[in-house]
Amino acid sequence: xxxxxxxxxxxxxxxxxxxxxxxxxxxxxxxxxxxxxxxxxxxxxxxxxxxxxxxxxxxxxxxxxxxxxxxxxxxxxxxxxxxxxxxxxxxxxxxxxxxxxxxxxxxxxxxxxxxxxxxxxxxxxxxxxxxxxxxxxxxxxxxxxxxxxxxxxxxxxxxxxxxxxxxxxxxxxxxxxxxxxxxxxxxxxxxxxxxxxxxxxxxxxxxxxxxxxxxxxxxxxxxxxxxxxxxxxxxxxxxxxxxxxxxxxxxxxxxxxxxxxxxxxxxxxxxxxxxxxxxxxxxxxxxxxxxxxxxxxxxxxxxxxxxxxxxxxxxxxxxxxxxxxxxxxxxxxxxxxxxxxxxxxxxxxxxxxxxxxxxxxxxxxxxxxxxxxxxxxxxxxxxxxxxxxxxxxxxxxxxxxxxxxxxxxxxxxxxxxxxxxxxxxxxxxxxxxxxxxxxxxx
Numbered sequence: 001x002x003x004x005x006x007x008x009x010x011x012x013x014x015x016x017x018x019x020x021x022x023x024x025x026x027x028x029x030x031x032x033x034x035x036x037x038x039x040x041x042x043x044x045x046x047x048x049x050x051x052x053x054x055x056x057x058x059x060x061x062x063x064x065x066x067x068x069x070x071x072x073x074x075x076x077x078x079x080x081x082x083x084x085x086x087x088x089x090x091x092x093x094x095x096x097x098x099x100x101x102x103x104x105x106x107x108x109x110x111x112x113x114x115x116x117x118x119x120x121x122x123x124x125x126x127x128x129x130x131x132x133x134x135x136x137x138x139x140x141x142x143x144x145x146x147x148x149x150x151x152x153x154x155x156x157x158x159x160x161x162x163x164x165x166x167x168x169x170x171x172x173x174x175x176x177x178x179x180x181x182x183x184x185x186x187x188x189x190x191x192x193x194x195x196x197x198x199x200x201x202x203x204x205x206x207x208x209x210x211x212x213x214x215x216x217x218x219x220x221x222x223x224x225x226x227x228x229x230x231x232x233x234x235x236x237x238x239x240x241x242x243x244x245x246x247x248x249x250x251x252x253x254x255x256x257x258x259x260x261x262x263x264x265x266x267x268x269x270x271x272x273x274x275x276x277x278x279x280x281x282x283x284x285x286x287x288x289x290x291x292x293x294x295x296x297x298x299x300x301x302x303x304x305x306x307x308x309x310x311x312x313x314x315x316x317x318x319x320x321x322x323x324x325x326x327x328x329x330x331x332x333x334x335x336x337x338x339x340x341x342x343x344x345x346x347x348x349x350x351x352x353x354x355x356x357x358x359x360x361x362x363x364x365x366x367x368x369x370x371x372x373x374x375x376x377x378x379x380x381x382x383x384x385x386x387x388x389x390x391x392x393x394x395x396x397x398x399x400x401x402x403x404x405x406x407x408x409x410x411x412x413x414x415x416x417x418x419x420x421x422x423x424x425x426x427x428x429x430x431x432x433x434x435x436x437x438x439x440x441x442x
Contacts, residue, residue, distance in 0.1 A: 044207075046200050051142045054112050054199045057206050062306040063112075063199065065320055066313035071108040073342050074349075075101060078378040081358065084371035092361050092373050095132045096353075103182075103357070106138035107349060110186035111313070114195035117144035117168050118182040120357075122364075130365045133357070136182065144168050146183065146193055147175045165193070179360065184352045186345075198313050205308035212305065216298045226288040230256050233283050248284070255286065314341040339380045346377050 057063055081093035096103075109116040119137040124130075149166035152159055168176045168183060185195035199206075232248035239245050255265050267284040307317055316334035358373045395401045409418065 044204055046203060049200065049203060051113055053203070054197060055142070057199050057202065058112050060206055060209065060309070062209075062309045062320075063202060063206065063313065066310055066315040067108075067111050069315065069320070070111055070313070070342065070345070071104065073339075073380075074108070074346060075104045077342075077346055077380065080376050080378075081373060082376050083362075083373040085366075088362050088366055088370060088373050091128075091130055091365060092358050095130075095361060096357065096375070099133055099136055102136045102138075103353075106136050106182070107184045107352075109138060109141060110184050110195055112197070112199050113141035114186055114197035115141060115193065116182075116184045116186075117141060117170075118184070119168075119176060120180050120182055120360075122180070130361075133361070139168070139170060143171050145171075182352065182356050184349065187348055202309040202312035205305040205312075209302060209305040209309070212298065212302055216302070219298070228256050228259050229287050229289055231285045236283075252284070259286070314338065314345075336381060343377075343379050343381070350375060350377065 058067060081089045081096065083089035083092070103118075106118040107116050117139045119139060120133050121135040121137060122131050123134040125132045145168070146165060147167045147169040148163040151162050151164065153162060154160075165178065165183065166175075167178045168181045170176060183193065185193045186198070187196040189196060230252035232252040234247060234249045236248040237245055238248075238251060255267065258265055265286070267282070267286070310317060310320070316338045318331045318334040319338055353375045354373075358375050362368075362370055362373045392401070396403065
């Protein structure tokens with residue numbers, strides 16, 4: 001086979017257009033259509049909600065619990081940094097662990113706002129030769145917007161505009177360059193860098209929950225001390241020993257007033273009607289105007305609204321409350337499903353941590369052409385934990401591995417001295433060491 005034939009066998013296929021060439025994606029205006037068949041608008045136009053509305057929703061107990069548990073669990077994720085060059089992996093992982101708590105707290109703003117704007121503050125590492133991220137400043141989403149860089153390209157004979165992320169515009173402070181920013185849109189769809197606001201689907205149950213709390217409090221106040229109803233023969237007239245005359249109406253009004261002031265009440269015991277046929281009743285009588293609705297009905301409706309808010313934030317029903325039935329397996333399955341949802345959210349965050357944290361640290365301190373560096377989280381879930389536990393148990397049983405007693409001691413809350421005494425009692429106690437000059441026992 002000649003050289004031309006060999007080259008033709010390895011010829012590349014048709015090459016695609018590189019870079020932004022097709023599709024209008026970033027920096028798109030909001031197009032909202034919320035209509036039923038026939039053109040009737042929904043009762044709530046959720047597109048009119050602002051970030052201040054979502055910010056106010058955060059402090060509802062159910063929403064606060066769901067947002068907090070998402071934030072706290074992502075903070076507990078176990079992870080590592082991988083790279084072909086171990087120096088790069090060690091440097092990036094060391095820096096990332098120092099800022100991990102603050103970074104998770106900053107990115108978690110996207111759970112309620114849809115996006116999280118942050119500033120990366122760099123400094124020289126005093127103990128090394130690297131430039132590291134010293135602080136992540138979480139900015140208020142209400143005060144930030146994306147600074148778009150507009151580029152024009154000719155595609156298929158037409159001039160088309162494309163937009164590229166070019167930093168953060170913080171109102172009143174100017175534009176922050178790309179290298180010092182981290183913009184995280186949650187579950188971004190259709191190039192909307194404002195992300196997906198989880199609280200938008202929770203607005204209607206939150207709104208009715210606020211109304212129901214106000215109405216329920218007024219209801220309990222109204223019927224907590226119910227209205228007394230008095231009955232008396234108005235034509236009766238009672239003469240007191242001093243000659244004062246009172247009608248039945250006046251007597252009953254005084255009696256009801258005494259009830260309000262916690263006074264004792266005395267009523268005549270005369271009955272009307274025929275006692276023998278059993279249709280008699282007291283002429284003077286008092287009863288209360290009570291509601292036929294019980295407080296449990298309000299409680300059920302408020303619980304239902306809490307459940308709707310909980311589901312909108314990926315929180316299963318049994319994660320933060322007790323079940324109506326004592327099914328342990330059902331609660332375990334709810335927790336497992338929720339952990340899978342958390343894994344999906346962590347996977348959504350991974351792209352931005354890789355691109356805007358790990359790769360930047362690599363390019364600043366090493367070379368852009370160095371091997372790629374990757375942040376690798378460990379999946380959370382019951383199956384993975386049990387599988388690892390079974391494998392470690394078998395390895396220890398077969399004397400293939402030995403447990404780290406110091407690590408176990410730390411987990412149990414033991415001091416370092418106590419751990420050493422357990423690991424090697426003779427080495428931990430200096431007085432127990434044998435005297436090398438002492439003679440051996442005969």
